[in-house]
Amino acid sequence: GNSVTQMEGPVTLSEEAFLTINCTYTATGYPSLFWYVQYPGEGLQLLLKATKADDKGSNKGFEATYRKETTSFHLEKGSVQVSDSAVYFCALRGNQGGKLIFGQGTELSVKP
Amino acid sequence: GAVVSQHPSWVICKSGTSVKIECRSLDFQATTMFWYRQFPKQSLMLMATSNEGSKATYEQGVEKDKFLINHASLTLSTLTVTSAHPEDSSFYICSASGETNTGELFFGEGSRLTVL
Numbered sequence: 091g092n093s094v095t096q097m098e099g100p101v102t103l104s105e106e107a108f109l110t111i112n113c114t115y116t117a118t119g120y121p122s123l124f125w126y127v128q129y130p131g132e133g134l135q136l137l138l139k140a141t142k143a144d145d146k147g148s149n150k151g152f153e154a155t156y157r158k159e160t161t162s163f164h165l166e167k168g169s170v171q172v173s174d175s176a177v178y179f180c181a182l183r184g185n186q187g188g189k190l191i192f193g194q195g196t197e198l199s200v201k202p
Numbered sequence: 203g204a205v206v207s208q209h210p211s212w213v214i215c216k217s218g219t220s221v222k223i224e225c226r227s228l229d230f231q232a233t234t235m236f237w238y239r240q241f242p243k244q245s246l247m248l249m250a251t252s253n254e255g256s257k258a259t260y261e262q263g264v265e266k267d268k269f270l271i272n273h274a275s276l277t278l279s280t281l282t283v284t285s286a287h288p289e290d291s292s293f294y295i296c297s298a299s300g301e302t303n304t305g306e307l308f309f310g311e312g313s314r315l316t317v318l
Contacts, residue, residue, distance in 0.1 A: 124306060126309070133310050136308075179245065183305055183306075188251075189251060193245065197243075
């Protein structure tokens with residue numbers, strides 16, 4: 091079945107550091123891939139998405155490229171801010187719709 | 203963008219009582235809604251999928267008599283935790299998918315249930 095694996099956290103960075111959170115997936119067909127962010131005590135917000143191979147999703151300085159050859163969708167940001175501190179979830183949804191499969195989440199803590 | 207609202211955002215109840223959580227899509231019709239449960243420092247666990255007008259499909263290991271899901275309209279789904287016990291304390295999050303399947307799901311703010 092479909093699955094998503096993220097790098098374990100917590101990840102602690104200094105402000106303005108470069109961020110990479112790895113995400114790999116296993117799926118049949120051509121799923122859509124997502125990154126969601128969860129701030130403390132809140133629900134999930136969509137950060138970015140990509141629906142086909144080689145698509146790059148981007149938002150608020152974050153980027154991720156759908157790599158079918160490596161089944162990856164790594165999240166990157168060139169310069170993180172304290173306000174980026176949150177838990178980040180990689181997720182996939184099959185091309186037939188249906189349920190969203192989440193990775194285990196990676197907690198990011200950015201220090202000033 | 204599409205908005206999904208949950209209510210209440212937090213609730214405290216006594217053991218043995220039942221609690222209802224509402225999930226509403228405010229500006230679109232949600233043909234499918236999903237209910238998740240999240241324990242502290244963990245990922246989201248899908249509990250069930252509900253389609254408007256039909257019975258919910260529960261994930262393996264989720265007690266359907268314990269967690270009653272109703273999706274009576276295209277804008278409202280409810281989760282009722284029946285005879286709640288302290289181990290049911292958790293963060294419950296709903297999400298919704300619109301008629302036009304863009305792939306993404308829209309999430310509510312979550313409801314934190316504490317059972318004493």
